[in-house]
Amino acid sequence: MRHPSGRVAAALTALSCCLAxxxxxxxxxxxxxxxxxxxxxxxxxxxxxxxxxxxxxxxxxxxxxxxxxxxxxxxxxxxxxxxxxxxxxxxxxxxxxxxxxxxxxxxxxxxxxxxxxxxxxxxxxxxxxxxxxxxxxxxxxxxxxxxxxxxxxxxxxxxxxDEVAFEAPRDADWAVRGPKDVAGRTIAVTAGTNQEQLLRTWDRQNRASNLDAVTGKNFQNPADYYLALGSGRVDAYLGPGPAGAYHAAASGKTKVIGTFSSSGDGLxxxxxxxxxxxxxxxxxxxxxxxxxxxxxxxxxxxxxxxxxxxxxxxxxxxxxxxxxx
CATH class of the missing domain: 3.40.190.10 (Periplasmic binding protein-like II)
Incomplete structure (x- = not known):
């Protein structure tokens, strides 16, 4: 599984002092x-x-x-x-x-x-x-x-x-390197997006390998998914890579724990x-x-x-x- 962290990492560095x-x-x-x-x-x-x-x-x-x-x-x-x-x-x-x-x-x-x-x-x-x-x-x-x-x-x-990023609380002790890392996790996504499709694809792969299912929680605006993240109702948020890097740098409350091409399969x-x-x-x-x-x-x-x-x-x-x- 490809793990192209360079692009989003570069965005994170460039934006590390932005205003919360x-x-x-x-x-x-x-x-x-x-x-x-x-x-x-x-x-x-x-x-x-x-x-x-x-x-x-x-x-x-x-x-x-x-x-x-x-x-x-x-x-x-x-x-x-x-x-x-x-x-x-x-x-x-x-x-x-x-x-x-x-x-x-x-x-x-x-x-x-x-x-x-x-x-x-x-x-x-x-x-x-x-x-x-x-x-x-x-x-x-x-x-x-x-x-x-x-x-x-x-x-x-x-x-x-197009790269996507998993964003988790700053004290999270886990990372996402591929589908198995989200098995059994609850992940926030915006309904109808490619990120939601990626999460569903990974969940099917995990189930086929007898791994625990991933629970996807749909939210439509940042206030809601960041509230869920801060309260522990979700383990991570999966969204656009640049937005995740920007928010993590600006808020100081979250971090990017994994980045992927939006297809998640090499395309x-x-x-x-x-x-x-x-x-x-x-x-x-x-x-x-x-x-x-x-x-x-x-x-x-x-x-x-x-x-x-x-x-x-x-x-x-x-x-x-x-x-x-």
Whole structure:
């Protein structure tokens, strides 16, 4: 079983001095202007204020002109993000209103190349897909893993490596190196995610080996699963690797005890920009991503949030995804 701890470990190091205040989402707007940016262990200044001064890219006419006409004429790209709860992916700034993070930053670059203005919408996990299905949102850039099941309804353009992390209380005396380490444990996961699928796959493998079953507990927001973790109702939380590393560093109450590619079986998991299947946007989005990957702005955005280790060399449309469970 592959155990690629390097990427998440790098994110953990880069984010070790981040503010716990931001993770809990309880910043005081009155003090925001006086608060300095968070400083990562490598000296990187992390701007957590509403004034993000985001990086931008140039419009590329040949790509912008290939955007479907209704979107092009509207002039806006409606982008859906998970409600700001997962730093450094997508979370609220110190005003507790403005959504910031690597996902909105990368989505902004895509919109720039397409010659469109980004219009962000923050919703719960399940409403991301409901909104894409209905056409309310045109693009999701919010840590969606490419899976074979999702490819039946959606098209993907990859933009980050996908690793997941097990996060446990700081005094935990166990680690996760493979399926057998979660046998008999109670693990928190968000319903409908790839992490939940991974846990179920491992549980089946354990049962086939006559090991104890794993109990999965579903939660939909960080406040709930971290409360369960702190109270001992669950042994660990399985979620996105960057979010786990960020929270562990910022809170000082938890630690990452195992990291894996999202597939858990050797296939490299990928995060993809997501659109409703055959809506005409995925090729322009992939081309836009490849432009910013080539010109360096993509790398600068990842560095801004300590996620350089998740960089991909190019964006691919609908690559092999995580198999059905």
């Amino acid at each position: 205040l931001v993770v809990t989402g309880c910043a005081n707007p009155e003090s925001e202007k006086a608060a300095p940016p968070a400083k990562a262990a490598d000296g990187t200044q992390m701007n957590l204020s509403p004034s993000q001064d985001r990086l931008h890219a140039q419009r590329v006419a040949a790509i912008a002109d290939s955007v479907p006409e209704p979107v092009r004429e509207d002039g806006f790209l409606d982008i859906v993000n998970l409600a700001g709860t997962e730093p450094p992916l997508s979370f609220y700034a110190t005003d507790n209103q403005t959504v910031i993070g690597v996902e909105p930053d990368l989505a902004t670059l895509v919109a720039d190349v397409l010659g469109l203005k980004p219009r962000f919408h923050t919703v719960s996990w399940e409403n991301i897909f409901i909104g894409l299905d209905s056409g309310k949102y045109e693009l999701a850039m919010t840590n969606v893993t490419v899976t074979e099941e999702r490819k039946e309804k959606y098209d993907f353009a990859t933009y980050r490596a 490299e998991g990928r995060i993809g920009a997501t659109v409703r299947k055959e809506n005409g946007l995925i090729e322009p989005v992939a081309k836009a991503l490849n432009v910013v990957m080539a010109d360096g702005t993509y790398t600068e955005v990842l560095k801004r949030w300590g996620l350089q280790a998740e960089a991909l060399p190019k964006s691919e449309v609908n690559p092999p995804g995580i198999p059905r469970s």
